Amino acid sequence: MEQGLKSRIAIIGGGPAGCACAYFLKQKGFLPAVFEKNSPLKTLLPTGGGRCNLAHAEFDLKELAVNYPRGQKFLYSVFSRFGTSDTLEFFEKIGIDTYIQDDMRIFPVSDKASDVRNAMINSLKGVKFIKENVISIKLCNGGFEVKSEGKAYFFEKVIIAIGGHSAFSLASGFGHKIVEPKPALTALKTKEDFSFLSGVSLKNISAACAGKTYFGDFLFTHEGISGPLVYKISSLMARENFPYKIVFNFMHGEDLQDLLNANPHKNIKNIVSEIVPKSLAEAVLKICKIDENLEAHKIDGKMRDKITNILSNFEVDAISTAKGGEVVTCGGVSLGEVDNRTMESKIIKNLYFCGEILDIDGFCGGFNLQNCWSTGFLAAEGASK
Numbered sequence: 031m032e033q034g035l036k037s038r039i040a041i042i043g044g045g046p047a048g049c050a051c052a053y054f055l056k057q058k059g060f061l062p063a064v065f066e067k068n069s070p071l072k073t074l075l076p077t078g079g080g081r082c083n084l085a086h087a088e089f090d091l092k093e094l095a096v097n098y099p100r101g102q103k104f105l106y107s108v109f110s111r112f113g114t115s116d117t118l119e120f121f122e123k124i125g126i127d128t129y130i131q132d133d134m135r136i137f138p139v140s141d142k143a144s145d146v147r148n149a150m151i152n153s154l155k156g157v158k159f160i161k162e163n164v165i166s167i168k169l170c171n172g173g174f175e176v177k178s179e180g181k182a183y184f185f186e187k188v189i190i191a192i193g194g195h196s197a198f199s200l201a202s203g204f205g206h207k208i209v210e211p212k213p214a215l216t217a218l219k220t221k222e223d224f225s226f227l228s229g230v231s232l233k234n235i236s237a238a239c240a241g242k243t244y245f246g247d248f249l250f251t252h253e254g255i256s257g258p259l260v261y262k263i264s265s266l267m268a269r270e271n272f273p274y275k276i277v278f279n280f281m282h283g284e285d286l287q288d289l290l291n292a293n294p295h296k297n298i299k300n301i302v303s304e305i306v307p308k309s310l311a312e313a314v315l316k317i318c319k320i321d322e323n324l325e326a327h328k329i330d331g332k333m334r335d336k337i338t339n340i341l342s343n344f345e346v347d348a349i350s351t352a353k354g355g356e357v358v359t360c361g362g363v364s365l366g367e368v369d370n371r372t373m374e375s376k377i378i379k380n381l382y383f384c385g386e387i388l389d390i391d392g393f394c395g396g397f398n399l400q401n402c403w404s405t406g407f408l409a410a411e412g413a414s415k
């Protein structure tokens with residue numbers, strides 16, 4: 031076995047968390063070795079639909095932390111040390127100007143994730159990237175032996191930033207508890223076949239699930255349902271068993287009777303199409319067994335109530351997660367065993383974690399990358415001491 035490079039600090043994983051950590055270590059005068067089995071920051075490219083929603087314009091740390099179904103309390107102290115303003119300052123320093131969209135999501139001015147990636151990689155000149163897959167990390171002579179396929183290295187400190195889709199055994203091998211990984215922020219498959227409505231979308235509707243009400247944009251897909259509203263529900267229900275029921279309200283507060291009164295000679299399909307897209311209006315009338323060509327003045331109270339009831343209580347049975355969405359991992363390294371001031375393991379000295387490998391996940395809107403920048407910063411602070 032070849033004995034490779036000697037260096038003080040290794041980062042395992044060159045995704046957003048690992049690279050942010052490498053940047054902050056470099057700022058402190060350390061040049062870590064970053065093990066990345068693929069290309070560095072490849073996982074940044076699809077973020078925000080290729081635009082990279084790198085943060086959220088929430089500057090109050092407690093309000094920011096509310097957006098993490100897992101990790102909220104752990105993140106209070108993390109965000110008090112590195113919050114949204116620090117993220118913006120970091121990007122400004124590496125030459126990425128940002129803007130805040132209407133919905134408070136923050137993007138690079140160029141709207142290109144590739145520009146963010148290039149700027150981050152340029153800022154890491156001098157950092158050694160080792161394109162190898164790490165297969166084991168073991169305690170050795172007061173430090174760590176990091177083994178890839180065919181090579182072994184020695185480091186004094188190791189930061190694990192392998193994300194949420196990887197070999198958790200690198201952490202569990204040290205005795206760390208892994209909270210069972212489950213997908214979150216996903217589209218959902220439904221028992222009902224909505225393939226004939228695939229692509230139909232609705233803006234800012236509400237949905238009730240497990241006793242709570244949520245708002246957002248919604249989309250029918252070939253397999254079921256998707257869109258930010260569904261991602262949020264999938265995230266909050268990530269630990270629950272399938273199937274579960276979601277009841278959508280498509281009505282937007284409109285009163286069907288008012289529309290009928292105002293348009294007595296319009297056919298019912300065109301009237302319902304003022305509330306929801308035409309193909310959904312047709313489907314609703316089919317479910318109600320009402321002739322879509324019937325004129326408004328012929329719609330009696332019973333028919334009106336039937337239509338209103340379906341539009342405002344549109345029941346869907348979610349049966350599993352589906353492809354699509356941001357797909358972050360709910361679960362990972364248990365937070366009780368990590369010091370949130372330094373990201374150091376409470377079990378093994380000089381071992382650190384940052385990013386999605388931790389049992390932290392946020393909603394859509396830039397929160398998951400914010401977790402990477404913030405925990406990456408603190409791991410660098412911790413490991414540089």
Ligand SMILES: Cc1cc2nc3c(=O)[nH]c(=O)nc-3n(C[C@H](O)[C@H](O)[C@H](O)COP(=O)(O)OP(=O)(O)OC[C@H]3O[C@@H](n4cnc5c(N)ncnc54)[C@H](O)[C@@H]3O)c2cc1C
Nearest residue numbers: 043045046047067073077078083164193385386396398399
């Ligand atoms: C389609 C999509 C869109 C998204 N959009 C957004 C968005 O707009 N805003 C937002 O906030 N979040 C978004 N997210 C979530 C965000 O991308 C992740 O939370 C983030 O990438 C996690 O960063 P990380 O560095 O912790 O892990 P990762 O990005 O998973 O990086 C880990 C790295 O470690 C490497 N690695 C793993 N194991 C090993 C090993 N054994 N040896 C060597 N290398 C290893 C991997 O190759 C990878 O490069 C999106 C996610 C997806 C899937």
